[in-house]
Amino acid sequence: MNAAAAAQGLAPGWKLADALAVLPGLKTAPAEPDAEAEALQALCDWCVRYSPAVAPDPPDGLFLEVSGMEALWGGGSLLADLIARLAAQGIPAQGAIAATPGAAWALARFTPGRPLPSGEGFPRTGARDSGRRSARGAGAALPPEIPSSSPSLRERGPSFSRGEKDEADLAPLPVAALRLDPDTDAALRRLGLKTIGQVRALPRAQLARRFGQRLLLRLDQAAGDLEEALPYRRPPAPFFERLAFVEPIAAPEDLARAAGDILEKLCAALEARGSGARRFTVTFHRVDGKPLPLTVGAALAGRDPRRLARLFAPKLETVDPGFGLEAVTAEAELVEPLAPRQAPLAVAFPGSDEPGKATDSLAGARPCRRTGDHFAGTRSDAGTAKARAMKAETGAADLVDRLKARLGEDAVWRAEVNESWVPERTVAHAQPFAPRSGRGWDPARPRPLRLFERPEPIEAIAPVPDDPPRQFRWRGRLCKVRAAEGPERIAEEWWRRPIEAVGPARVRDYYRVEDADGRRFWLFRAGLYEPGTPPRWFVHGLFE
Amino acid sequence: MTARAGVLDVLRARVAAIETSSKPGRVLPLGDPRLDLSLPGGGLPLGRWHELIGEGLEAEDPAAVTGFAARLAAALSAGDGEMGGGETVWVFRRDDLYAPGLAGLGLDPARLLFVAARRDADVLAAAEDALRAAGIAAVAAEVEALDLVAGRRLQLACERTGATGLILRRRRALRAGEKAAERAEATAAATRWKIAPAPSRPEQPGFTGLGPPRWRVELERCRGGRPGAWIVEAGDGPHPLRVVAELADHQLQETPARRVARG
Numbered sequence: 001m002n003a004a005a006a007a008q009g010l011a012p013g014w015k016l017a018d019a020l021a022v023l024p025g026l027k028t029a030p031a032e033p034d035a036e037a038e039a040l041q042a043l044c045d046w047c048v049r050y051s052p053a054v055a056p057d058p059p060d061g062l063f064l065e066v067s068g069m070e071a072l073w074g075g076g077s078l079l080a081d082l083i084a085r086l087a088a089q090g091i092p093a094q095g096a097i098a099a100t101p102g103a104a105w106a107l108a109r110f111t112p113g114r115p116l117p118s119g120e121g122f123p124r125t126g127a128r129d130s131g132r133r134s135a136r137g138a139g140a141a142l143p144p145e146i147p148s149s150s151p152s153l154r155e156r157g158p159s160f161s162r163g164e165k166d167e168a169d170l171a172p173l174p175v176a177a178l179r180l181d182p183d184t185d186a187a188l189r190r191l192g193l194k195t196i197g198q199v200r201a202l203p204r205a206q207l208a209r210r211f212g213q214r215l216l217l218r219l220d221q222a223a224g225d226l227e228e229a230l231p232y233r234r235p236p237a238p239f240f241e242r243l244a245f246v247e248p249i250a251a252p253e254d255l256a257r258a259a260g261d262i263l264e265k266l267c268a269a270l271e272a273r274g275s276g277a278r279r280f281t282v283t284f285h286r287v288d289g290k291p292l293p294l295t296v297g298a299a300l301a302g303r304d305p306r307r308l309a310r311l312f313a314p315k316l317e318t319v320d321p322g323f324g325l326e327a328v329t330a331e332a333e334l335v336e337p338l339a340p341r342q343a344p345l346a347v348a349f350p351g352s353d354e355p356g357k358a359t360d361s362l363a364g365a366r367p368c369r370r371t372g373d374h375f376a377g378t379r380s381d382a383g384t385a386k387a388r389a390m391k392a393e394t395g396a397a398d399l400v401d402r403l404k405a406r407l408g409e410d411a412v413w414r415a416e417v418n419e420s421w422v423p424e425r426t427v428a429h430a431q432p433f434a435p436r437s438g439r440g441w442d443p444a445r446p447r448p449l450r451l452f453e454r455p456e457p458i459e460a461i462a463p464v465p466d467d468p469p470r471q472f473r474w475r476g477r478l479c480k481v482r483a484a485e486g487p488e489r490i491a492e493e494w495w496r497r498p499i500e501a502v503g504p505a506r507v508r509d510y511y512r513v514e515d516a517d518g519r520r521f522w523l524f525r526a527g528l529y530e531p532g533t534p535p536r537w538f539v540h541g542l543f544e
Numbered sequence: 545m546t547a548r549a550g551v552l553d554v555l556r557a558r559v560a561a562i563e564t565s566s567k568p569g570r571v572l573p574l575g576d577p578r579l580d581l582s583l584p585g586g587g588l589p590l591g592r593w594h595e596l597i598g599e600g601l602e603a604e605d606p607a608a609v610t611g612f613a614a615r616l617a618a619a620l621s622a623g624d625g626e627m628g629g630g631e632t633v634w635v636f637r638r639d640d641l642y643a644p645g646l647a648g649l650g651l652d653p654a655r656l657l658f659v660a661a662r663r664d665a666d667v668l669a670a671a672e673d674a675l676r677a678a679g680i681a682a683v684a685a686e687v688e689a690l691d692l693v694a695g696r697r698l699q700l701a702c703e704r705t706g707a708t709g710l711i712l713r714r715r716r717a718l719r720a721g722e723k724a725a726e727r728a729e730a731t732a733a734a735t736r737w738k739i740a741p742a743p744s745r746p747e748q749p750g751f752t753g754l755g756p757p758r759w760r761v762e763l764e765r766c767r768g769g770r771p772g773a774w775i776v777e778a779g780d781g782p783h784p785l786r787v788v789a790e791l792a793d794h795q796l797q798e799t800p801a802r803r804v805a806r807g
Contacts, residue, residue: 395678396631396657403659403670411660415643415653427643429658436654440647447644449610477601482743485753514754518741519601519608541642544611544649544741544757544778 036060043091049285050082052240052331055230061108063101063230089289098169101230102222106170106177106196170222171197178218184211196222239277239332241265248287248324255284255316255325260309262330267303276301276338280308284319285327292319296405299433300397301336307398311405400432417441421490423451423540445488446512448522448541455524455538462537465529468511472523474539479515486511487525512543520544560584560768570706572619575783578790579776583735584768588616592734593675593698593709595690597764599740603715606686608741608759610641611649611778613684613710618650619784620682620708630681630707633674635659635667637686637716649778668694675701675709683707686714695732736765742775758788 020026040056047054053065066078079095086093096107170177173196175188188211193199199207200219208216220226243262249255259282270277278301283293294315296308319325403412416430417439426441441447460469468484487509508524515521520543526536571587573580580586588594598609621632632655634641639660643653659674661667664687671685675698690711702709711733742758762773772790779786 392630392679396680399633399674399677399680400657402673407659407661407666407670413658414656415646415658423642432657440653441644443648446648448642449607449614449645449649450605450640451642451645452640483746483752483754512754514744516743518743518758518760520741520754520757541645542605542607543645544607544614544759 045291046289047082048283048291049242049327049329050078052329053230053232055232057105061105063104065230065232066097085289100222100224101228102179102218103170103224105179106173106222110173110177171195171200175199178215178222180215180218184215187211188215239266239269239273239275239335240329241269241331242327242329244327245325248321248326250321250324252316255319255321256309256313258284258325258328259312259316259330260305262328263305263308263312266330266332267305267308270303270332270335270338274337275335276303277332278302278334278336280312280330280332282312282328282330284321284325285329286321287323287326290322292325294319297401297409298397299400299431300394301334301338303338307401311401314405397433420493422493423447423490446543448520448543451522451541452539455540458523458537458539460523460525460535460537462525462535465535466509468513469523469537472537472539474521479517479519479521481513482516484511484513486513490524510540572616572708573783574785575779576776576785576787578772578787579774579785582763582770582772583766588708589734590620590708591702591706593695593702593711593732595711595713595731595733595736597713597736597738599738602740603713604717605640606712606714606739608757609712609714609739611757612737612739612759612761613712614646614649614651615778615784616708616710617682617684618652621655622650622652630679631655631657632682632684633657633659633671633680635661635670635674635683635685637661637664637667638714650784664688668698671709671711672697672701675707676704678705680705680707682710684710684712686712688713688715690731692732699732733765734767735763735769738762738764744777760791761785 016028020028037058040058040060040062044054044056044062047062047064051064051066055063057063064082079097083093083095094108096104098104098107174194175196176185178196178199180188188194188199193202196219199215200223204216217226221228241262243258243265245258249258262282263280266280277298279295279297281293281295283291285291294312296311296315298308298311302308400412410429412432413429414432414436416428416437418426418428419439420426430436456474458472458474460472462469466487468486469481471478471480473479488511490508490510492506507528508526510522510524513521513523521539522541522543523537523539526538529535570590571583571585572590573587574583583589596609596613597603598606602609617632617634621630632651634656636658637660639658641658643656646656647653659670661670667685667687668690671683674680674683690713698709698711701707738761740760740762742760744755744758746753746755756777758775758777760773761776763769763771765771774787774791775789776785776787778784
């Protein structure tokens with residue numbers, strides 16, 4: 001459907017044959033609900049530049065929660081800005097701001113004078129192919145595949161007085177604006193109840209008896225008496241800040257300054273709530289609509305803007321500004337309560353650039369830079385053990401964050417016990433500051449310091465099959481075994497394979513051997529001894 | 545005579561102060577007077593970085609060197625308070641460290657951080673970062689080559705926080721036909737050790753199993769101390785090492801001043 005078709009008298013919901021009868025030259029294309037749903041999701045993501053709480057309203061609408069956002073726009077021009085941008089992308093849209101989602105939905109779609117009411121399953125006209133191609137492309141341009149989208153905006157805020165204004169707005173709208181099912185809708189119209197105002201004037205008990213609770217539910221949702229839960233695309237982050245630039249920026253130092261500024265605002269908001277966050281996302285919005293998100297995680301919850309700016313610094317280099325960046329948004333996720341830490345007055349901070357996580361003004365005692373030896377004395381005198389432990393923990397967490405930001409998320413780990421006998425599988429990588437299980441490896445089974453990724457085959461001579469070898473050749477050198485311990489039999493984990501594939505032969509007999517020079521190896525013989533086949537020996541690791 | 549001895553002591557102290565870059569700081573006693581007397585201050589100096597080298601097989605797949613480093617790191621990061629106590633950070637390029645083996649040597653996995661990097665430059669940068677962070681007691685890094693500038697940076701980083709660095713020189717795997725590069729001799733390390741495996745004795749005579757592991761430890765260079773060579777074992781008690789034998793065939797480099805004083 002587009003405006004030209006509506007001018008000819010078509011409306012959504014018509015049968016295709018009827019439409020063709022009216023307009024023989026109508027261009028049609030099969031409806032593609034999947035592509036349209038994808039396009040709607042993309043639009044949803046794009047709208048994050050306005051508010052983090054965006055919910056799709058299939059098939060062609062969006063809910064945005066914009067409480068408090070108009071302060072960032074100065075007046076009610078948020079809606080105008082949104083519609084203007086959508087129109088620039090080729091998506092005609094209509095919207096409304098109201099105090100409840102129900103009211104917003106109604107006002108957006110049914111305010112008299114609006115060109116297109118929405119419908120479902122109507123034949124689409126217009127550029128189908130080009131829309132799809134652009135949707136699958138760089139994701140920069142919006143898919144113009146939703147010709148008649150009507151994003152409804154919802155706002156909850158003090159500037160709109162609830163109740164009276166909304167009621168007055170909603171009263172003249174048709175009953176279809178209440179999002180009822182078609183039967184109830186038809187029944188209401190048959191009874192002569194055409195507008196919401198008329199429905200509301202009736203006594204509630206009788207409405208409930210006649211039409212069921214759903215009508216009352218919708219009425220209350222529209223009036224704001226009942227809360228409505230929306231399926232937000234992402235959980236609404238209460239910590240969300242936005243900065244727009246007067247002119248699009250592209251220079252790296254401007255990027256860094258913008259990131260620093262918005263992180264300061266965000267951290268101030270976190271501090272006001274007494275919380276810290278473990279994941280921060282800064283998104284730069286390009287002029288052509290593409291968002292460029294950068295995410296930084298932290299091992300411990302924090303809200304120090306300088307430390308965060310430093311963690312973001314290497315990622316800023318990956319931002320490609322294109323024609324320029326016009327806005328930056330930041331949000332904080334994984335928010336935890338974080339009590340402000342009071343820094344002890346006289347503790348000097350050797351070697352750290354930032355005064356730890358202390359956020360109160362007492363930390364203004366600037367650390368003096370001297371050599372480490374001097375501080376060896378100061379540390380024990382001034383700081384209590386608790387302060388030292390706290391500083392040590394934050395220092396290690398800072399280090400982990402810095403190293404992860406520089407080397408990658410997987411580059412830093414601690415070893416954790418994985419319950420498995422197989423040596424390659426018994427070590428698991430754990431997050432450095434995750435709670436430990438407290439288990440350890442069996443101290444009665446000595447294990448090598450270095451474990452080869454793949455056991456290296458060797459030629460070994462063993463007098464008796466069950467004995468450790470007398471000598472073996474490894475990497476071209478001959479090693480004579482002086483002493484050995486073992487065998488330790490480790491069998492495969494038969495429960496991991498289908499029962500038919502399990503056989504008795506997949507075992508390893510491990511020996512610790514020491515050669516004449518004192519070098520120690522962890523050898524194993526693969527498989528049970530079969531008369532006739534030479535046994536296969538491998539080196540799996542080196543002991544100290 | 546006593547006045548002269550007193551003057552000589554004062555002079556010796558002054559010379560020692562000039563030789564070391566700053567006041568001798570804290571030390572980690574290694575457990576045996578034969579070892580400790582060779583080291584300045586009576587133990588392994590903390591707040592400095594030390595170089596550990598292996599030869600031959602150990603240069604490529606260091607096992608004895610790793611064991612020695614792990615024992616030192618375990619002693620450094622155990623406990624809390626003034627005398628060390630903190631995390632151990634191990635930075636490497638090839639990921640073949642096996643945590644159960646390190647745990648067997650006393651390195652608590654709850655206080656051990658593994659850091660994997662791609663290049664030597666990244667390893668050194670991560671080691672420097674770790675040395676500068678608060679709460680880190682020991683940093684072990686496996687690099688192939690270390691030039692004077694990097695060594696000086698590590699030294700400055702160590703001095704800031706008092707953490708100790710252990711640099712393991714590890715060659716990457718040679719391809720067929722490639723020869724090992726010559727090792728540059730000058731470094732800014734406080735001490736340089738060469739570790740090699742040594743044959744062990746069973747714990748009790750008559751046992752046929754393996755006894756505790758032994759290493760041939762050679763202190764090649766030591767600023768303010770004396771080189772020496774020993775056979776050591778991993779110690780059981782609070783000290784990291786236990787000296788089994790002192791190698792007498794190692795030639796001690798005596799400076800002329802000391803020889804005169806002894807006479």
